[in-house]
Amino acid sequence: MLKVLAIDPDPEVQTAIHAILAAEKVEMASAADAESGLQVVHEFRPQVVLLAQRVPGASWVEVLETILARDPATAVIVIALYYSTEAAVEAIQKGAYDYLPKPLDPEKLRGRIGALIAEAEERHKVFELDCALVGAYQYEGIIGRSPAILQVFAKIRRVAPHFQTVLITGETGVGKELVARALHRVSPVAAGPLVVCNCSALVETLLESELFGHVRGAFTGAVTDKVGVFEYANGGTVFLDEIGELPFPAQSKLLRVLQNQEVQRVGSPVTHTANVRVIAATNRNLRGLVAEKQFRQDLFYRLSMIELELPSLAERREDMPLLQRYFVRKFAAQYEKEITGLTRRAQLLLSQYPWPGNVRELENVIGNACMMVKGGVIDVGDLPESVRSAASLPGAGDPGLVTLEQLNQRHLLYVLDRVGGNKARAAEILGVSRATVYEMLSRMKTMTAAGIAVAAGQTS
Ligand SMILES: Nc1ncnc2c1ncn2[C@@H]1O[C@H](COP(=O)(O)OP(=O)(O)OP(=O)(O)O)[C@@H](O)[C@H]1O
Ligand SMILES: [Mg+2]
Structure with a gap:
């Protein structure tokens, strides 16, 4: 109807x-x-x-x-x-x-x-x-159809049955944890536990006791025996997130666990079996850390025997429309709204943005837009100002690395946005003539025909 x-x-x-x-x-x-x-x-x-x-x-x-x-x-x-x-x-x-x-x-x-x-x-x-398409182009909850992500799917399938250790690398927000969980789910130990430990979240001593456990009296405050992550995950998988942050002493202990499948609780000579698979993830350059002697070379070799390198969103832009639909559907359901998609100009804008925060950033942007949008279609005005200004500027790479002219343009768009597109008011605030505002806008239009038309169209 x-x-x-x-x-x-x-x-x-x-x-x-x-x-x-x-x-x-x-x-x-x-x-x-x-x-x-x-x-x-x-x-x-x-x-x-x-x-x-x-x-x-x-x-x-x-x-x-x-x-x-x-x-x-x-x-x-x-x-x-x-x-x-x-x-x-x-x-x-x-x-x-x-x-x-x-x-x-x-x-x-x-x-x-x-x-x-x-x-x-x-x-x-x-x-x-x-x-239906979103359903077809996904693997264990990982959405994508680009050649780069299809290679990742293929590698997960090949590796999952056999691995003892896997290293997942990639920029922030590319889906490392998502892939780690998928690896566990399709592995033969899927019925066993998956225990996650973030290596950067705890101070050194606590981290060691978290990973390997401790016995009563091992250190002040150790009033009872404690089972560590490795023992706890016996028969399953340990996911060590942010492995690049693991302190040096813990690195040696981890290497021993990987080599012998045995753990020693802190303060105890007794060894316990830890029959676990290990997935480690990092967004840091581990090779670089090895060169700087921040990370043990032997541990690095051990971990990186199988490496899954996840592409950044910029390297798989073909997946943008699919990911957009997926997130729109997800958040529309979450907010109980009837949102059918994005306008063409909003899609254009998203396709031009550099996405330094990768899929997580896209997810946040769409989530916010779905919360804000009044009608059934997300338009440019529902997208955050940061995305609107960065995407519409030429040479948008690192959002901070821009020329002064680009900075001026971005600031102009920001001010225009704040005054509801009123160019006279914007000129007043910026301390320039209205003619200057018009001139800047028209120059931006010719510089990036499509991109700026979007941003300027929004405010005119
Ligand atoms: N291909 C994908 N399909 C669907 N959702 C994805 C995809 N990649 C990432 N996400 C989503 O993006 C968010 C970030 O993913 P995840 O936490 O796995 O990233 P990460 O690589 O571990 O990031 P960080 O290095 O910052 O920890 C999550 O909400 C995840 O569900
Ligand atoms: Mg993560």
Whole structure:
């Protein structure tokens, strides 16, 4: 059912619209003035609004812009008192879906609504297909279809049955923990425990007792015996996160565990078997740490016999649309909202951003947008300012490494954003003339045709 709202002060027109659309697959609502119309838009969330050109309380342009600001996907059909080419062009330019003159031609109106119903059904189908696609292109909860990630899937499958130790490397937020959990799940010890230990989270002495256990009296405060991670995970897997932070003494002990499958609790000569598989992860360059004598070479060789190097998001941009859909679906369900996707310009913007925080950052950005968005489609305005400004600038790599001109541009966009796109006000705050603001905007447009059009379009 397509939700249609008619905003028109004339009861006769309302009756006519209801009659024309009576047999269509629509759910109707009506309002007689701008204020109540916008209220209904907010509560009823229509996909289509029939907007009279004369409505009490505001100009039709204001009403149109408010509706589109809430949900750019709304199809607004402006109903004019009489046909005028200028007004029709203006309406379309302002984002209206169509422009129909009074008296309403029933066939035309039914035709437009029919097309919109077909479009909505098509979108729904595409959405379902997309969902199926997300299902198809994932492995153990890891989403992706790029050659780089497919290689990772293949390696997990090959390695999982056999490994004793695996080293997972990659930048922050690329999914190292996700892959570690997948490795355990598809390994023969999946029924055994997976015990996670973050090597950077504890001070040195506590870390050793956490990993290897201790006996009563081993150190002040050791009032009882304690089983360590390795003993606890016997018959399963230990995931050592941030292995690069493991202090030197603990590194030797770990090496002994890996070589002999035995652990010694701190303060005890007795050895216990620790039949465990070890997955270690790091976002640091372990080779570099070895060269700096921060990490034991022998341990490094032992750990890196099998290395799984995860690609950064920038190295697998092909996966962006799939990941976006996946996260939109996830957060829409979480916030119990009907969100079907992102506008094209929002997608464009995301595709230009460098993603230093990788998939985690994308997940956060989409999560936030889903929380903020009012309508069913995420637009540029729902994305954080940091993404909007960094993505739209040329040479966007490290967001901090920019030229002064780029910094100026970014600041201009920031100020424009804060003053709701008011260029005169922005010029005042920036202490430059309005002409300068226009000049900067137009230069940005020509520099990165697509990118800046997005950012400037947002604020103009
Ligand atoms: N391919 C993927 N598909 C779906 N979600 C992913 C993918 N990669 C990462 N994520 C999600 O991104 C977030 C970060 O992933 P994870 O914690 O595994 O990263 P990490 O490499 O361990 O990062 P760090 O080095 O900062 O610890 C998690 O919420 C994870 O579910
Ligand atoms: Mg991690």
